[in-house]
Amino acid sequence: MYQQMKTDSSDLMVLRTSSLTGVLERELEHLILTGELKPGERLNEIQISTRFGTSRGPLREATRSLQAKGLVDIIRNRGVFVRSVSxxxxxxxxxxxxxxxxxxxxxxxxxxxxxxxxxxxxxxxxxxxxxxxxxxxxxxxxxxxxxxxxxxxxxxxxxxxxxxxxxxxxxxxxxxxxxxxxxxxxxxxxxxxxxxxxxxxxxxxxxxxxxxxxxxxxxxxxxxxxxxxxxxxx
Amino acid sequence: MYQQMKTDSSDLMVLRTSSLTGVLERELEHLILTGELKPGERLNEIQISTRFGTSRGPLREATRSLQAKGLVDIIRNRGVFVRSVSxxxxxxxxxxxxxxxxxxxxxxxxxxxxxxxxxxxxxxxxxxxxxxxxxxxxxxxxxxxxxxxxxxxxxxxxxxxxxxxxxxxxxxxxxxxxxxxxxxxxxxxxxxxxxxxxxxxxxxxxxxxxxxxxxxxxxxxxxxxxxxxxxxxx
DNA sequence: CCGATGTTTATTGCCTACAATTGAATATCG
DNA sequence: CGATATTCAATTGTAGGCAATAAACATCGG
Known part of the structure; x- marks a missing residue:
């Protein structure tokens, strides 16, 4: 689905001004806010990064940003989870x-x-x-x-x-x-x-x-x- | 000064519960809020990471978090800068x-x-x-x-x-x-x-x-x- | 002498690989 | 059979390396 994102010209244009991390962050934020990723759900790094055709590095940076924004929780050696607000x-x-x-x-x-x-x-x-x-x-x-x-x-x-x-x-x-x-x-x-x-x-x-x-x-x-x-x- | 942080037992204890990224984030936040790193100042990745005895990966994750918190600005291909509030x-x-x-x-x-x-x-x-x-x-x-x-x-x-x-x-x-x-x-x-x-x-x-x-x-x-x-x- | 263009160098962006940790499946013992 | 110890696969944490970018410098033409 998203496999050939790297070769998509329009996305490359976006990369001129915005970093891959930024793109991933916006994309994940969208998935979370639309409910496609539900509260409590875990974000598998390999799965997500291959889905977007990137390596884990930029993805991890994006999730750290989302953590600071309060959209996900990160538990050491356990993974990233969509935040569920009590x-x-x-x-x-x-x-x-x-x-x-x-x-x-x-x-x-x-x-x-x-x-x-x-x-x-x-x-x-x-x-x-x-x-x-x-x-x-x-x-x-x-x-x-x-x-x-x-x-x-x-x-x-x-x-x-x-x-x-x-x-x-x-x-x-x-x-x-x-x-x-x-x-x-x-x-x-x-x-x-x-x-x-x-x-x-x-x-x-x-x-x-x-x-x-x-x-x-x-x-x-x-x-x-x-x-x-x-x-x-x- | 911070060179042998990796071998400092107390810091290793902290790493049991908190990730290296988290430690870096807190440390940088401290440096910024105390004014040791001044608004507008650039954070050189290599310089900082060697100073703390880590690689650039965790550092970059930490700075992304600080960006989301509004403490630094990140400009693509230029670096991260301590935020200056107008x-x-x-x-x-x-x-x-x-x-x-x-x-x-x-x-x-x-x-x-x-x-x-x-x-x-x-x-x-x-x-x-x-x-x-x-x-x-x-x-x-x-x-x-x-x-x-x-x-x-x-x-x-x-x-x-x-x-x-x-x-x-x-x-x-x-x-x-x-x-x-x-x-x-x-x-x-x-x-x-x-x-x-x-x-x-x-x-x-x-x-x-x-x-x-x-x-x-x-x-x-x-x-x-x-x-x-x-x-x-x- | 000044501005434009080409070149160098430092630094970031990204990726691959390896080490460490965790949780669970499996095996062992009471 | 149940509880505990043990191994193992899956996944994250970290390190280091190569390519790409941009700023600084030097060179050339006016």
Whole structure:
């Protein structure tokens, strides 16, 4: 399948600017985030490297990078494993993500323009429309784009990077797809609250609205989790 | 100096549990954060690997990890360079750090105990004492321990990790030591405000107090920066 | 004297090979 | 038959070597 990658001209072009390690890293990250490689699954070095037509060296460098990003665990003399995020950790991440997203709201309240507000309202209308049709597969990507647009508009690249990193890690939560669950029309009202807060130009109000939106997602996540699992404690 | 590291028994013990890559990574991270390796400086693979008595393989894996952590930049066919954080990025980091630290305040307000408050007040008294003597070298580590104790007490390991990562990156800001500057007695009043907010048990108040503490550090940082540099804009 | 082009040299990117470790299958003993 | 010791295959950890790249230097023409 990937055997002759080395001789593929388009890939060679990529190698001009990006190293083999970088290519492997992106490719593996994609496999992990799409769920093709599932949490807990082991990554056999020989198998993967031959699959991509490289040696083990670059692959090992790529996995070290993924480890630092929190996408895999490396156990000495045992191998590389796709990270599985526990419920406890997922809840932790939700909180930190809420804080970072709240900051996005706070920053945006100060620099929001009519142009941005128009764009945001367009998003809201689009999501309302989709939600009415209960077409979940369409709703999710738009919802994602909406949040993406918000954090990106802050102009704070550090914030964007961190936020996306959290979203990625949540994809590794055991209950895959739970992250998306409970969304739709329920959360679009929260979205409107956020945009309204931005329009008011009130920093604290916007921060709180953004923060609480993620906190509510966390609560929905936990509910879905407890519905499937024995609630550990009273 | 480090030539016979391989034969040092204590280091071999470490290798039982931790890989050579891991040791190199920690060692390099230490060199970078202490400033022994300065921002912009290039890390010669042969030089470093012979210095530590290893081959280039594990070293390259270690640097990939450091790249993902944001401590070095790797340019293809050019080498790895200690990351230098621009003023713009430093200000960005301050904001995100403020958000995360604010979350720490919010979480702590809900689970603070008399025991923790006692410990915190002891920190405050100690810092007051040191600040009175204007002994900066003593103040800084205590200040660090205070903040460390705060974030750790939240029990949210994700938060702790992120917070420390931000503090580390700020060490790479061009104006080294600026991060520490402007502290002392000025900020200890803010520290008391934070602890008071915790004692009140008011979530939002604590969050805001924690958040603003870091924001004020950011402002002090920017002031010191502009005093040295041409203020870029009006 | 200065800029453009060719050459050298240091350094990185990648690969192959060997050593060390682990986990499991197998054998041995109570 | 069950538990423990032992061997063995699979896999990772590390080392060293060759090719490719880019920067530094020298050379040539204007």
């Amino acid at each position: 419920a406890k950790e997922a809840l932790e991440i939700y909180d930190v993500r809420a804080a970072v997203f709240g900051l996005a709201g706070r920053l945006l309240a100060d620099l929001v323009t009519d142009q941005i507000l128009t764009r945001l309202n367009a998003f809201l209308d689009q999501m309302d429309e989709i939600a009415a049709g209960k077409d979940f597969d369409q709703y999710y990507p738009v919802n994602l784009a909406f949040h993406d647009y918000l954090v990106t508009s802050t102009g704070n690249e550090t914030l964007v990077k961190e936020y996306k990193s959290f979203v990625n890690k949540l994809h590794l939560a055991r209950a895959r797809g739970l992250v998306q669950a409970g969304g739709l029309s329920v959360s679009n009202r929260e979205h409107r609250e956020m945009v309204d807060a931005l329009a008011s130009g009130n920093r604290e109000r916007a921060q709180e609205a953004f923060f609480r939106h993620v906190e509510r997602s966390k609560i929905r996540f936990r509910s879905t989790l407890e519905a499937l699992d024995p609630p550990v404690e009273s | 003023a713009k990025e430093a200000l960005e980091i301050y904001d995100v750090r403020a958000a995360v630290f604010g979350l720490a305040g919010r979480l702590l307000a809900d689970l603070v105990t008399d025991q923790i408050l006692t410990r915190l007040n002891a920190f405050l008294d100690q810092m007051d004492e040191i600040a009175a003597g204007k002994d900066f070298d003593q103040y800084y580590p205590v200040n660090l321990a205070f903040h460390d104790y705060l974030v750790t007490s939240t029990g949210n390991e994700t938060l702790v990790k992120e917070y420390k990562s931000f503090v580390n990156k700020l060490h790479l800001a061009r104006a080294r030591g600026l991060v520490q500057a402007g502290g002392l007695s000025v900020s200890n009043r803010e520290h008391r405000e934070m602890v008071d907010a915790l004692a009140s048990g008011n979530r939002e108040r604590a969050q805001e107090a924690f958040f603003r503490h870091v924001e004020r550090s950011k402002i002090r940082f920017r002031s010191t920066l502009e005093a040295l540099d041409p203020p870029v804009e009006s």
